Amino acid sequence: MDFGFCLSPSSHVKMDSVDLTTFNRLKETNPDVNTCIACGSCTATCTAGNFTEMSFRRLLLMLQRGKEDEAKKMIQRCMLCGKCTLVCPRGINIRKILLDITR
Amino acid sequence: MNSQIFHPFVLPFVLGMAFVLTYCLVGLVRVISQLPKDDRKKFWHSLVTPKTAWANIRDLFGDCLFHVKIWKRNPVLGYMHTAIAFGWFMIIVIGHVMLFTLKPLQGIEVEGLQGMFTNFYYPIFFKYFAEETPVFAFLMDFFLLMIISGILIAVVKKIHSKIVGVKRVMHFGFADSLIRFALWTIFPFRLIAEKTNIMAFWWLYSIDLLIFMCMLPFTRYMHIPTEALFILLRHAGIKVTEPRKGYALAELYSCPSCGLCIDACPMSVNDKMSGNTSAYFMKKLRNKDTEESQRIAETCLMCGKCVMICPLSIESCDIKFSQRASVPYNINSDHSYLFCHSERSEESQTNNQKPRVLYFAGCMTQLTPKIMRAMKQIMEAADEEYQFMDENGGICCGRPMMLSGKTAEAKAMVEKNTELIKKSGATKLVLSCPICYKVFKEEYHLEGIEIQHHTQYIDDLVKAGKLKLNKGDVNYVYHDPCELGRAFGVYDEPREVLENVGNLKKAKSEKELSICCGGSLGSFTLTQQERDEITANSVNDLMFNNPDEIVTACPLCLKTFARKSPVKVKDIAEVTAESL
Numbered sequence: 001m002d003f004g005f006c007l008s009p010s011s012h013v014k015m016d017s018v019d020l021t022t023f024n025r026l027k028e029t030n031p032d033v034n035t036c037i038a039c040g041s042c043t044a045t046c047t048a049g050n051f052t053e054m055s056f057r058r059l060l061l062m063l064q065r066g067k068e069d070e071a072k073k074m075i076q077r078c079m080l081c082g083k084c085t086l087v088c089p090r091g092i093n094i095r096k097i098l099l100d101i102t103r
Numbered sequence: 104m105n106s107q108i109f110h111p112f113v114l115p116f117v118l119g120m121a122f123v124l125t126y127c128l129v130g131l132v133r134v135i136s137q138l139p140k141d142d143r144k145k146f147w148h149s150l151v152t153p154k155t156a157w158a159n160i161r162d163l164f165g166d167c168l169f170h171v172k173i174w175k176r177n178p179v180l181g182y183m184h185t186a187i188a189f190g191w192f193m194i195i196v197i198g199h200v201m202l203f204t205l206k207p208l209q210g211i212e213v214e215g216l217q218g219m220f221t222n223f224y225y226p227i228f229f230k231y232f233a234e235e236t237p238v239f240a241f242l243m244d245f246f247l248l249m250i251i252s253g254i255l256i257a258v259v260k261k262i263h264s265k266i267v268g269v270k271r272v273m274h275f276g277f278a279d280s281l282i283r284f285a286l287w288t289i290f291p292f293r294l295i296a297e298k299t300n301i302m303a304f305w306w307l308y309s310i311d312l313l314i315f316m317c318m319l320p321f322t323r324y325m326h327i328p329t330e331a332l333f334i335l336l337r338h339a340g341i342k343v344t345e346p347r348k349g350y351a352l353a354e355l356y357s358c359p360s361c362g363l364c365i366d367a368c369p370m371s372v373n374d375k376m377s378g379n380t381s382a383y384f385m386k387k388l389r390n391k392d393t394e395e396s397q398r399i400a401e402t403c404l405m406c407g408k409c410v411m412i413c414p415l416s417i418e419s420c421d422i423k424f425s426q427r428a429s430v431p432y433n434i435n436s437d438h439s440y441l442f443c444h445s446e447r448s449e450e451s452q453t454n455n456q457k458p459r460v461l462y463f464a465g466c467m468t469q470l471t472p473k474i475m476r477a478m479k480q481i482m483e484a485a486d487e488e489y490q491f492m493d494e495n496g497g498i499c500c501g502r503p504m505m506l507s508g509k510t511a512e513a514k515a516m517v518e519k520n521t522e523l524i525k526k527s528g529a530t531k532l533v534l535s536c537p538i539c540y541k542v543f544k545e546e547y548h549l550e551g552i553e554i555q556h557h558t559q560y561i562d563d564l565v566k567a568g569k570l571k572l573n574k575g576d577v578n579y580v581y582h583d584p585c586e587l588g589r590a591f592g593v594y595d596e597p598r599e600v601l602e603n604v605g606n607l608k609k610a611k612s613e614k615e616l617s618i619c620c621g622g623s624l625g626s627f628t629l630t631q632q633e634r635d636e637i638t639a640n641s642v643n644d645l646m647f648n649n650p651d652e653i654v655t656a657c658p659l660c661l662k663t664f665a666r667k668s669p670v671k672v673k674d675i676a677e678v679t680a681e682s683l
Contacts, residue, residue: 032630047466050496051440076437079516080503081466082624086662091631099507099627102433 018066022101026063029100032092036060042084042094048077056084056094063101075102108217110231112302113224115309119316120223126320127328130356134332137349142341149339162334168192172414176363179256179267184361184414186253188327193246198226201239227312230297231305243297250290257287271377273362273386275323282318285311323386326359330415333357343421346388346396346429354417358385364409364419369619370402372640376633381409381419388426398628400426404637405506405625406585411615428508436512441498441519458490460560461529461552463543465536466499467658474535474658477680478557484683485569490527498523500539501546506625517546524549533560535676537587537657538624544591556587558656561679562596565603572682577605579678580650582641582664583617584657597656597675604682611647618644620655622663638667646670654678 027033040057048054054077062071075098084094135143149155165171168189174181202225225232235243256267264272275283289311296304319325333353343351364381371377379402388396400423409419460482464475475494482489498520504513524532524547531553534540540556543549555563564570579601587593594614601607612618621637629637642664645653653672655661664672 045470047496047499048438048440075434077440078434078436079438079499080507080509081499082503083466083470085624086467086470086622086659093628093630095624096627099432099434 013065013067015065019068020064020066022068022071023063023066026097026101030093030097032090033060033097035090036092037090039089041087041089045083045087047079047081047083052077054078056098059098072102108221108232110228110305112306112309113228115306115313116227116316117224119313123316123319123328130320130329131332134336134349134353137352138341139344139349142339142344142350145341146336146339150335155338158338159335162338163331166334166415167330170414172416173361173363176412177268180260180269180363183253183256183260183267186249187257190246190250190253194243194250195226197239197242197246198229201229201233201235202226205233205236205239228305228309231300244294247290247294247297251294254287254290269362269366271362271365271371271374273360273365273382275360278318279322279360282315282322282324285314285318286324289315323358323360325356329353329356330359333415333417337416343418343425346422346426347391351422351425354419354422355385355389357415358382358389358417358419359415360386361414363412363414367408367412367616369404369406369408369621369637369641370629370633372636376636379403381413381417384423385417385419388422393430396426397430399423401627402629403626404585404619404621404623404629406619406623407589408585408616408619411589424506424508427506428510431508434509436504436509438512438515441516458488458527458529460487460489460531460533461492461524461527462489462533463492463497463524463535463539465493465534465539465658466497467538467662468535469493469496471658471661471674474661474674474676477674477676478533478535480680480683481561481564481570481676484680485564487564487569489533490529492523492527500536500542502538502542503624505542505546507627513546517542521547521549524552531555531560533557535658535674537584537590538659541586541590556591556593556656558587558593558597558600558675561675562600565600570679570683572600572603572679574603575605575682578608578649578651579605579654580608580610580645580648580652581675582610582620582645582653582655582660583614584655584660585617585619585623587656588617589615597654600675600679601654604678608648608650611644620657620660620663622659624659634663635667638663642668652678 038057043049043055043057046054046056054074059071059074062074078098080095082095085092088094135146138146168185170181170184170188173184202222229235260267260269260272264270289308292304292308292311295301296308315324319327336350336353341350343354345351347355360382362382365371365377368377368380370379379399384396384399384403387399403420403423405420405423407420410416413419462478462482468474498516500520501513501516504516529552532543532549533555534543535557537556540554543554561570565572581597581601583594598607610617618641619637620641621634646669650670652670653664653668654675655664655672656675658674661672661674
């Protein structure tokens with residue numbers, strides 16, 4: 001029966017049991033992810049973000065929460081235009097990080 | 104056998120020559136068989152088409168023997184290469200002329216198979232077996248001395264390259280150093296042998312030839328035979344399809360590792376980064392060092408300066424693209440959303456009926472809205488019927504996808520944009536970003552629609568008298584964006600516009616020699632610090648004549664320079680709008 005609303009599944013993340021291998025590997029290969037200040041400049045300029053929910057800031061958060069599959073799905077939207085890299089005030093090579101996550 | 108016909112010292116040469124000829128023949132068959140079927144057809148066809156056949160002959164002499172392109176850049180190096188290549192070619196030719204004119208006269212002709220065998224080495228050791236006439240003797244000595252003079256320059260270049268105007272040279276391994284030593288000594292040995300007739304020197308001369316020829320296929324000197332094939336393939340209009348096959352293979356082996364691209368490369372600001380230049384890329388890929396060549400391919404800014412400066416015009420960037428594509432990224436790109444959300448980009452178009460001009464700012468220009476504002480001002484001042492294609496954000500032109508070797512995904516974007524452009528009914532498409540310009544020019548099929556970069560568009564408007572500009576007294580320097588200058592030769596239009604609004608100063612390296620700003624998104628892996636170094640170097644070059652402002656025509660260059668420049672950086676559209 002459709003009530004026009006429903007219950008969403010719990011988004012609870014158990015930090016003790018999540019698998020952080022991807023994020024830890026990423027931190028090793030691209031130490032500059034540690035310098036992200038989550039300012040959102042990348043998200044604001046994102047060409048794909050104009051059409052979808054693509055957001056590098058959220059993507060990093062997902063990886064930190066171990067939601068690897070969701071993160072990889074989000075990367076599929078990327079057009080690799082590199083604007084995020086251009087505007088990053090910390091000089092993080094975001095496009096390279098996106099590519100490295102899927103390697 | 105008669106000592107006048109044969110001596111054991113010719114054997115090393117005969118062995119070496121037989122080896123090289125066999126190797127080259129196998130290589131030739133391999134390259135041609137690896138070409139895609141259509142390309143092979145094109146190749147055979149080009150050999151008999153008068154136009155390409157003439158170009159072949161011109162370049163075989165001009166590039167392989169006279170090194171015309173090196174003369175233009177650096178006459179000392181030009182002489183060095185010509186002296187060695189042309190001199191060597193001439194002593195081989197004169198040797199054969201003597202063989203067929205003098206040998207019968209001196210009555211030492213040998214019949215049959217044995218005769219063919221003697222003809223093989225006779226021209227190389229002529230003086231030992233027969234008498235030269237004075238004219239031939241003079242010519243032989245002349246060209247031999249010419250070669251030796253070239254080798255002397257090469258020795259100087261090796262000891263201190265700055266004397267001949269080369270800052271950075273290639274670093275070679277043992278094999279390359281040994282074969283170079285063999286090459287350098289071949290000719291002095293021959294000269295001494297001919298003048299003194301000491302047996303030891305004839306042996307040394309022959310053994311040197313053996314070393315040279317046996318090592319040839321495994322070192323950079325393989326460019327000597329391959330170059331000729333490469334020039335023929337290039338004129339046939341064949342393009343790179345795979346990084347180590349067919350045409351690309353011919354290109355790899357044609358690279359002489361001369362290192363001219365090292366000084367030209369914008370990355371050569373320090374020793375570490377100069378290892379990322381095309382000369383090293385070609386060498387690594389030739390030696391099947393996939394890891395290292397992939398690394399360099401991903402680091403390259405793709406500014407195209409190495410291709411422009413290359414004496415053979417080897418398209419190293421194309422090989423880098425195909426190398427990138429051969430190790431694809433694991434993203435299963437999904438851009439279906441572009442087609443679901445199409446209403447969004449359509450609503451951003453203002454409701455102008457049948458505009459004459461369609462303006463596509465592109466993603467980079469969205470980051471520098473002042474260019475968009477200036478363009479609006481200009482088009483309104485010129486009273487143009489225009490329409491904005493992506494005022495509130497549009498679709499990427501597809502170039503970044505191509506840069507990463509994802510052609511299919513890029514194609515989807517191209518199709519979507521084509522649809523939007525055709526729907527607008529405009530007859531002219533104006534772009535602000537040279538990156539987009541390149542893609543729209545090369546990958547889009549927009550019949551009946553003129554594609555212009557805004558520098559060309561503004562120049563047209565000024566020339567048609569639609570824009571009245573007030574000339575000020577500001578000193579400008581113009582930076583040529585790579586993808587507008589080197590890719591399409593748009594050098595004069597922006598300069599003409601600038602001369603209408605102020606004084607134009609010269610940069611140290613201009614036009615086709617302009618240095619990449621360092622911001623190029625062609626590179627995937629350069630870090631911000633590395634990019635900053637490149638930018639600083641490029642700014643220094645532009646500030647050579649102390650201009651008041653740096654003007655460029657690319658939003659990416661604008662953004663990159665603004666970080667490092669001591670003076671104001673503006674886009675040409677801004678400068679024009681200001682002087683309206």
